[in-house]
Amino acid sequence: MSNLITDSKNGSLAKSTLDFPTWSDWIDNFFSSDLPSVFTSNFNTGMTLPKVNIRETADAFWVEMAVPGMKKSDFHIDLDNQLLSISTELKREEESKEENYTRREFGYSSFKRTFTLPESVDDSKINASYNDGILNIHLPKKEEAKQKPARTIKIS
Numbered sequence: 001m002s003n004l005i006t007d008s009k010n011g012s013l014a015k016s017t018l019d020f021p022t023w024s025d026w027i028d029n030f031f032s033s034d035l036p037s038v039f040t041s042n043f044n045t046g047m048t049l050p051k052v053n054i055r056e057t058a059d060a061f062w063v064e065m066a067v068p069g070m071k072k073s074d075f076h077i078d079l080d081n082q083l084l085s086i087s088t089e090l091k092r093e094e095e096s097k098e099e100n101y102t103r104r105e106f107g108y109s110s111f112k113r114t115f116t117l118p119e120s121v122d123d124s125k126i127n128a129s130y131n132d133g134i135l136n137i138h139l140p141k142k143e144e145a146k147q148k149p150a151r152t153i154k155i156s
């Protein structure tokens with residue numbers, strides 16, 4: 001395949017030469033591009049944002065969040081004007097005393113995920129459960145928003 005370009009001086013076609021990036025161009029591109037997720041994880045909290053699956057059925061939306069190793073009491077789920085927030089905050093302190101040596105370690109982790117709910121959600125009937133490391137939130141639809149079965153209309 002030929003690399004043809006238009007010459008800006010006379011408009012004729014000319015064969016281009018391949019330009020390899022210089023070392024400084026490569027370094028600039030590396031640092032100006034998006035960093036892989038391993039570099040953008042939240043190191044200071046010790047926890048990355050949990051993955052979420054959102055599924056829609058005819059009657060409801062289902063939110064499934066993978067958060068193993070927690071208790072249901074660790075979660076805070078709030079609803080404020082169609083804004084659903086799921087958060088947690090864990091603090092851990094550990095102290096070990098041995099002869100002439102004291103070690104104290106502490107840890108802190110948190111996350112918050114926020115979703116804007118569609119108007120079709122009946123917010124008075126939202127419920128949540130936590131089983132086997134999965135937080136499930138059931139968001140039922142209002143009656144008028146539920147899909148109705150197809151029907152045949154007779155012509156009069």
